[in-house]
Amino acid sequence: MESILQQTPRGLYCARGDFYVDPRFPVARAVITHAHSDHARWGCLKYLAAKPCEHVLRLRMSADAEFQFLPYGESLVMGGVEISFHPAGHILGSAQIRLEYRGHVVLITGDYKLGTDPTCEAWQPIRCHSMISESTFGLPIYRWPSPESVFQSINLWWRECRDEGKCCLLYGYAIGKSQRLLAGLDPSIGKIYCHGAVEKGNQQYRRTGILLPDTTHVGSVARKHDWKGSIIVAVPSVHGTPWVKKFGYCSTAMASGWMAVRGARRRRFVDRGFVLSDHVDWPTLLTAIDACNPETVWLTHGCTASVARYLNEHGRNAKILDALGRTEGDEDASGDRFDSTTEGLASS
Amino acid sequence: MIHFAALFDAMDRATKTTEKLRALVRYFREATHADASWATYFLCGNKLKQLVPTKRLRVWAAEEAHIPSWLFDESYYAVGDLAETLTLIVPPGQLTESLSLSHWVEQRLMPLRDMQEAAQRAAVVLIWKQSPPNLRLVILKLITSGFRVGVSKTIVTQALAEHAGVSTDVIAHRLMGAWKPTAAFFDQLISKEVHDTLDSQPFPFCLAHSVDHETGPASIGPAKDFAAEWKWDGIRGQVICRNQHVFIWSRGEDLMENRWPEIESAASLLPHGTVLDGEILASRGGDQVLAFAHLQKRIGRKTVTSKLLKECPVVFLAFDLLQDAGEDIRSRPFSERRQRLDCLLSTIDHPNLSRTQLLQGTSWDEWGTIRDRSREMNAEGLMLKRWDARYEVGRVRGVWWKWKVSPHTVDAVLIYAQKGHGKRSGLYSDYTFALWEGETLVPFAKAYSGLTDAEIQSVDQFVRHHTRETFGPVRSVSPELVMEIAFEGLQRSSRHKSGVATRFPRIVRWRHDKKPEDADTLAELIKLLPATE
Numbered sequence: 001m002e003s004i005l006q007q008t009p010r011g012l013y014c015a016r017g018d019f020y021v022d023p024r025f026p027v028a029r030a031v032i033t034h035a036h037s038d039h040a041r042w043g044c045l046k047y048l049a050a051k052p053c054e055h056v057l058r059l060r061m062s063a064d065a066e067f068q069f070l071p072y073g074e075s076l077v078m079g080g081v082e083i084s085f086h087p088a089g090h091i092l093g094s095a096q097i098r099l100e101y102r103g104h105v106v107l108i109t110g111d112y113k114l115g116t117d118p119t120c121e122a123w124q125p126i127r128c129h130s131m132i133s134e135s136t137f138g139l140p141i142y143r144w145p146s147p148e149s150v151f152q153s154i155n156l157w158w159r160e161c162r163d164e165g166k167c168c169l170l171y172g173y174a175i176g177k178s179q180r181l182l183a184g185l186d187p188s189i190g191k192i193y194c195h196g197a198v199e200k201g202n203q204q205y206r207r208t209g210i211l212l213p214d215t216t217h218v219g220s221v222a223r224k225h226d227w228k229g230s231i232i233v234a235v236p237s238v239h240g241t242p243w244v245k246k247f248g249y250c251s252t253a254m255a256s257g258w259m260a261v262r263g264a265r266r267r268r269f270v271d272r273g274f275v276l277s278d279h280v281d282w283p284t285l286l287t288a289i290d291a292c293n294p295e296t297v298w299l300t301h302g303c304t305a306s307v308a309r310y311l312n313e314h315g316r317n318a319k320i321l322d323a324l325g326r327t328e329g330d331e332d333a334s335g336d337r338f339d340s341t342t343e344g345l346a347s348s
Numbered sequence: 349m350i351h352f353a354a355l356f357d358a359m360d361r362a363t364k365t366t367e368k369l370r371a372l373v374r375y376f377r378e379a380t381h382a383d384a385s386w387a388t389y390f391l392c393g394n395k396l397k398q399l400v401p402t403k404r405l406r407v408w409a410a411e412e413a414h415i416p417s418w419l420f421d422e423s424y425y426a427v428g429d430l431a432e433t434l435t436l437i438v439p440p441g442q443l444t445e446s447l448s449l450s451h452w453v454e455q456r457l458m459p460l461r462d463m464q465e466a467a468q469r470a471a472v473v474l475i476w477k478q479s480p481p482n483l484r485l486v487i488l489k490l491i492t493s494g495f496r497v498g499v500s501k502t503i504v505t506q507a508l509a510e511h512a513g514v515s516t517d518v519i520a521h522r523l524m525g526a527w528k529p530t531a532a533f534f535d536q537l538i539s540k541e542v543h544d545t546l547d548s549q550p551f552p553f554c555l556a557h558s559v560d561h562e563t564g565p566a567s568i569g570p571a572k573d574f575a576a577e578w579k580w581d582g583i584r585g586q587v588i589c590r591n592q593h594v595f596i597w598s599r600g601e602d603l604m605e606n607r608w609p610e611i612e613s614a615a616s617l618l619p620h621g622t623v624l625d626g627e628i629l630a631s632r633g634g635d636q637v638l639a640f641a642h643l644q645k646r647i648g649r650k651t652v653t654s655k656l657l658k659e660c661p662v663v664f665l666a667f668d669l670l671q672d673a674g675e676d677i678r679s680r681p682f683s684e685r686r687q688r689l690d691c692l693l694s695t696i697d698h699p700n701l702s703r704t705q706l707l708q709g710t711s712w713d714e715w716g717t718i719r720d721r722s723r724e725m726n727a728e729g730l731m732l733k734r735w736d737a738r739y740e741v742g743r744v745r746g747v748w749w750k751w752k753v754s755p756h757t758v759d760a761v762l763i764y765a766q767k768g769h770g771k772r773s774g775l776y777s778d779y780t781f782a783l784w785e786g787e788t789l790v791p792f793a794k795a796y797s798g799l800t801d802a803e804i805q806s807v808d809q810f811v812r813h814h815t816r817e818t819f820g821p822v823r824s825v826s827p828e829l830v831m832e833i834a835f836e837g838l839q840r841s842s843r844h845k846s847g848v849a850t851r852f853p854r855i856v857r858w859r860h861d862k863k864p865e866d867a868d869t870l871a872e873l874i875k876l877l878p879a880t881e
Contacts, residue, residue, distance in 0.1 A: 141427055141433060272361065306422045
């Protein structure tokens with residue numbers, strides 16, 4: 001990996017191509033895995049990302065910046081380094097970045113998940129020499145239930161609340177999780193409303209050609225509206241704020257991988273926690289590494305030390321990439337975090 | 349079992365008492381009496397004695413999940429709950445047949461205890477294979493004796509009362525003492541008919557509220573309406589003498605058999621049908637109560653040697669009479685009960701069975717002056733009891749008040765942190781605090797409570813970013829945070845590095861205004877040791 005990428009205080013840097021991958025601070029040229037703002041920072045001069053990422057990325061970045069988008073699988077060369085994007089399955093337009101220099105291949109997974117999600121292209125394994133993988137949920141306690149069963153529970157919860165005369169408040173991140181949730185809701189149960197930040201994300205998803213059920217912006221609804229039986233998809237940061245008061249008698253729920261652990265669920269003070277994550281869980285993390293079959297695995301985010309030790313004990317060469325000075329166990333520093341500072345569009 | 353697991357989920361989920369109550373009543377209505385009896389048993393906090401050693405469960409779970417044991421431990425630290433770790437770490441199973449709660453407990457769980465290891469392993473693995481996550485969590489909580497749910501015995505009692513159409517006081521009484529969770533018990537529990545109680549059955553304890561430190565006792569009413577006595581720091585207990593048998597119950601409803609032989613023999617002198625409420629204390633006779641540290645030598649000893657009996661004699665100081673000559677007098681006013689208590693015990697002059705002294709005084713000021721002597725008396729403060737009040741069930745406002753002396757406090761530095769449990773699982777919420785001895789910080793107390801959720805979050809962040817060393821689940825952090833720690837008492841201890849042990853240490857506030865060098869010294873703490881030791 002070192003021949004192509006170096007760790008620097010600003011993030012992973014490719015000197016030959018003179019670009020950063022998901023830099024932490026504004027730089028001249030940024031190559032971006034996906035549009036969540038802990039990966040796509042505001043203020044860079046030039047951005048390069050996957051084509052399906054275009055609308056969601058532009059939504060969050062300054063219009064003054066220079067953008068370039070590359071369809072999945074196509075490549076361009078910068079300073080002799082071949083760059084290509086491959087579906088990561090995390091959110092719409094999310095990509096694994098493949099860098100190749102003189103026959104050596106480095107793969108930066110960014111955030112990724114295996115399994116089905118109708119709102120983005122499915123993850124694909126990429127053979128590589130070095131794989132930089134996230135390990136946000138890299139403990140064997142994280143085993144995601146099937147998305148079908150989770151959506152069944154979500155729709156059942158909505159139906160029960162409707163029958164009890166309540167409205168439902170379902171929390172997910174403005175971009176990615178919210179749209180995945182929307183795509184799994186059963187519109188025959190009731191009307192779907194969205195928080196302003198979510199609605200902005202929806203527009204970009206629809207522009208990109210993703211099919212979502214009809215939604216109404218909460219802000220466009222007249223005062224004294226009767227919310228009974230409806231569901232409102234909102235960003236988590238509104239929980240407990242005056243914004244939610246207008247909905248009256250309601251049940252609240254959070255959809256996130258963290259909801260797998262009861263303690264985390266109880267801390268959120270929401271009524272329900274649905275285990276729905278856009279990251280790899282323990283079994284799929286191991287599957288993905290086996291499928292990419294790298295000589296060296298570098299781990300970043302979350303349980304890096306545990307995953308590295310496990311892999312080393314199982315015949316792989318694994319190392320810790322201490323991205324962001326995040327220490328092991330600092331789980332909350334991912335796109336799945338609850339009070340996400342990445343929700344730059346939290347105002348409605 | 350599915351219904352019980354669903355009830356557990358509902359309790360876990362519900363944030364409002366009314367929702368919990370509704371779910372409980374619904375469960376009791378729909379369950380068979382055999383199931384309802386077990387559910388009541390567990391919901392009231394009773395546990396099955398350990399069925400499988402937890403060490404074995406850990407090993408088997410790791411094997412089933414194909415992970416090394418260190419990774420099981422890492423996972424456990426992250427989850428902060430053993431049963432939940434055992435639930436999450438093994439790939440989920442499939443429910444094959446739906447069995448009732450009583451069937452599960454009696455046919456599948458209780459037999460585990462007497463099985464050979466191999467058979468036990470096979471049975472546990474089968475449980476894993478046949479249980480989806482929510483069911484599995486409840487089963488493993490029962491197996492590990494860790495079943496706890498966010499519902500108080502009071503709420504369970506209320507739900508049973510509502511379901512049965514019987515008053516909560518009656519249900520509370522029927523739930524006291526040792527009972528077997530059978531269908532027949534549940535029939536009796538919800539029966540509208542009056543039935544005789546067992547000889548051993550204690551009454552529900554009356555509990556006190558705290559007098560607000562700021563406003564003082566004036567806010568609870570005029571002093572003349574109250575009796576005052578020392579609030580002793582011992583073991584609250586009920587002494588029962590019925591049909592020549594003596595039973596001593598703790599407040600936690602443990603039947604303390606053979607633990608206090610001198611009190612048992614003294615109580616056998618009581619007439620049939622007597623129930624006393626009072627406090628077990630280490631004593632040199634009469635009101636000469638010794639510090640809690642002395643009593644601690646007796647606590648936890650299953651067998652009491654004659655040497656120990658001589659070294660640490662105890663006394664039961666009665667402060668209330670609940671049953672007198674077979675008559676339940678709990679509804680009589682305290683003035684009458686106390687008079688009957690005096691009358692009863694004046695005939696039995698015994699060094700191990702006596703009664704509390706009521707304190708002389710007519711005003712709060714007078715009692716306040718007396719209260720200032722609490723520490724030298726080895727008391728925690730004063731108890732104030734309304735003369736005209738009945739003996740209530742549980743913590744009823746306005747009847748009994750505890751007017752405790754202010755706790756000791758010191759400013760200490762946070763030096764170690766560990767992840768917490770339950771709602772705080774995964775968060776660094778359990779802390780060790782230290783005081784200065786010259787240039788070094790000496791750990792002296794662990795504290796878990798007192799900070800707000802937001803403060804815990806920020807300490808958690810601090811710990812993650814200021815870790816110096818990691819010892820298993822414990823992290824040492826740079827000594828920067830200063831907190832004010834309150835505690836009730838202090839005693840010498842050879843097991844603590846600091847040489848002293850504190851009782852009930854807790855965090856009063858985070859001293860953002862203080863630097864670590866402003867924290868207190870160990871010498872200052874040692875000055876607080878009671879002089880009698």
